[in-house]
Amino acid sequence: MSFRTLTERENTILSLIVQSYIHDCTPVGSRTLVRRFGLDLSPATIRNTMNDLEEAGLLIQPHTSAGRIPTSLGYRIYVDELMAPKPLSRKERATIRDAVVGEHSGHIRDAATVLDQTVRALGGLTRLLAVSFEPRLDQGTFEKIELVSLGAGKILAVLTIEKGFLRTIVLELEATVNSEALNETSGILNERLSGLPIKIIRESVRERLRDAVAKDPKILKLIVNSSDDIFASPQEDEGIHYWGTPNILSQPEFADRERMVSLMGALEEKEIIVRVLGGHRQEGGLTITIGEENADGEIKFCSVVASPYVVGEVSGSLGVLGPTRMEYSKLVSIVDYTARIVSEVLGEESTEKDLTDEIA
């Protein structure tokens, strides 16, 4: 990653500067560094090293005769090679777990509720903007469909997806339908499609149902014609939860009005979140994206620590967004742990006898 290997001293200095700057948001000078960390070197020596680091592109000076601050590349080196993840305290683990698991032990929550409470906890704990995506159900396996007549030609399709996820859709037919025809249709669908991944179904319903015969073919026809919607991947900008805008707006790096407004606008449009966190889904593990590494101009002052969570074949992602000056060593632990807990909680087959409110 770095185009030349840093010396031991350079590593130390870089690390200390990053830590100091993360803590203070103040450019750090040679003298301060020596004093604060009780270094056994003179400021002049530090200055020389700083100069080298600056030439290597890891530090910059906001202006002549100010201290140095890390560049994105500087943070990158720090994150990849220098920092040690900071373990969570028992209390922190408990905070996260309690929030994700939820208070009412007798009450099973759906994914939206779980993630909503998760981002609240995550935002509160990190004092940053916490973000999460609901799971993308179209990665999952189709279990079965039920068709319910709602009267006036409306039909409710209820899709059951592995691990207890549910998706409901209202379809409409001009003719009235009887429940017998609905049962027949759902029977055919379940027989032919059960156990297949949603994605596969979306691509191949037509062929799979081509030779199906039903007494009342118009329902089957409706299903096939609407299959893009029924077996759809959810809209990219749906199922996003976030929390902590005041946190992020309080950060000194957003004192600039312009920057703040553009960030908020980007958040509201959700494109940013989708682009930044969307790519993280179903990938390996926790990722850190720093400053200009984010393609989007609006958040080139921001970093993102994100991790996928996995529930069976279905997955989503969660993470935090904040200024590049963030406490990476702590955040990787927090985000990683949160993602694990969410995986765990959403993966539990609901065994409690209570009810979940899938839609408000």
Next chain:
Amino acid sequence: MSFRTLTERENTILSLIVQSYIHDCTPVGSRTLVRRFGLDLSPATIRNTMNDLEEAGLLIQPHTSAGRIPTSLGYRIYVDELMAPKPLSRKERATIRDAVVGEHSGHIRDAATVLDQTVRALGGLTRLLAVSFEPRLDQGTFEKIELVSLGAGKILAVLTIEKGFLRTIVLELEATVNSEALNETSGILNERLSGLPIKIIRESVRERLRDAVAKDPKILKLIVNSSDDIFASPQEDEGIHYWGTPNILSQPEFADRERMVSLMGALEEKEIIVRVLGGHRQEGGLTITIGEENADGEIKFCSVVASPYVVGEVSGSLGVLGPTRMEYSKLVSIVDYTARIVSEVLGEESTEKDLTDEIA
């Protein structure tokens, strides 16, 4: 409202000051007022009147030797007695209507989608924070319930409520259930409860089903025991849509960091919205709340223009929130019109043959 009747001149001056201040966000002085509006009076005369208005509590000076700005009470008089609602242009009406009605004429949207697009349009048009509540279904009339087995003891209850609103809930039973028993149960429920308001049902299910006999009584029992959830009024802080935080943050009155952060925090917690807009539901019509008239400290610099929308017996509300310095005369027209259109659109029985995605 005002504790003394204002003279003709006082009315004029107050009105002009309000208009000028709304336009400029600059305290307005006597000389400026005369020049800008070509008044046939000398600045000295205006000063006398201004002094009177200040004593009446309708104007204040930010500091000695600055111009005047209206107080909340000043705005109140203006809104109640002086201003004339500004009619919407054809184009503005079209903008609102198009957003609420939606683009795909062949696609029926659910309330959440409609309101989401509505607040976007409303926020964009007013350059303020637009807010809406989804309808409170528990004001509505229960049409029927369908019970669908999802396997593993899970049952999906689908409630149909007048005007095509839908509510689904997952219930859980330790035993497995057969569809016959479910049909029997839903039959009993529909027979006894159909046509009743949800609210009434919530209060009286027990009595109404006391003497009901079913071959498999445990499902009926589950329904009764879970009735608080099934026929619940939705959580106060659910079903809220808002859009336009960047708009509001760009307003000069939120240059103050502190104020901005506290407003954003309040918004995220949603309590503010609930308290401010929540009360407006099912009430007469459009309401305007100005500055300190809002009980909440966080938004004592804000005003709210809100209106209920009504769909049959069910209603919700929508409106805009912004600094007290807002263009009331225009906003009342916009909010009123938007509420009407939303009422209309949500009230339409869905006749299109297409499908709605009720849950993501």
Next chain:
DNA sequence: GTTAGCACTCGATATATGAGAGTGCCAATA
């Protein structure tokens, strides 16, 4: 290789100054 010393830079802070907009008051006016 490390360090002390020194001249220099530059942002931040405090202070002074003047311009401009506005006010209140009072005596003159129609």
Next chain:
DNA sequence: TATTGGCACTCTCATATATCGAGTGCTAAC
């Protein structure tokens, strides 16, 4: 009697100026 012109005064805002302090780069000495 209501209106007005005139005047002294107030207060903010913008600008200019001086000073302080943290920090730098460079060089010569250790």
